[in-house]
Amino acid sequence: VSVTVTPDGASVDTPTAVNDTATTAEDTPTTITVLANDNFGGDGPNTGTIQVTQGANGTVTINDGGTPNDPTDDTVTYTPNANFNGSDSFTYTITDSNGDTSTATVSVTVTPDGASVDTPTAVNDTATTAEDTPTTITVLANDNFGGDGPNTGTIQVTQGANGTVTINDGGTPNDPTDDTVTYTPNANFNG
Template structure:
């Protein structure tokens, strides 16, 4: 009898036991052997499956930002570790149109001056045993209506109301 669904195969007088993915704990396996004279014997093997640390799984994120303003993304909320290990943000790639850095469990993104568009950066999380996973942060930077600027040496005509 096997308490959990497993593969238990006999090949060349060797029994192979493969537990379900992520199973750990106690199990037992009952088997029967038969000799050439038809006599049988039954025995039970008690097994202990020790846990191993699994890597975390990081999921992609989206952040909406605005031209010329920094934006912060808390990216760990949708990342998981099946073992329940605490996750830490450990790396972020350099964006093509600005800068990014890690502050605690968040990514802070500052777009380049006057940049509007989409930026995609990659971040890495690690569990307590330093196994890692990588995901993407898609940043949508909206354009802003910039204040008008008069360059030095240029002139401009300005008209205003008396009570303005």
């Protein structure tokens, strides 16, 4: 007679950490209950806190729930680096009372905050002028300096192949937000 005994979920001796996901807005910390889907196994948890690694684009802190010797109520808080949005990840490790460990990955998506765009956006402009007639173009009217704001100075331009471009700083050489450009076509040029 042979008998096979299979373990039930409660009597598994080793812990099992299961991967987690989280989403947060840019510049906004998020607390993650990483242990909600984990199992410390039949030996039970160790006396201490879970262990974490740091994200490449954010920091991870352990919240021991006020019970530093009981990891079952631990959570982690992920705080993205300033102005970061995109994907990041970190790992955490749980340990049972027998010293067995299990590690899982937390994948975090940091969404742009919507209130601001961090990088400036310049949008193409068009202008029409008569031959031998300069035209002033408010090139910044449809642009966005982003959440970090403009630099102190003037905008930068390149010269046209058939005319010259000059920057008008609006009387404020350290504030580019009121800058315009004047395009002066070469003599007798049209096209």
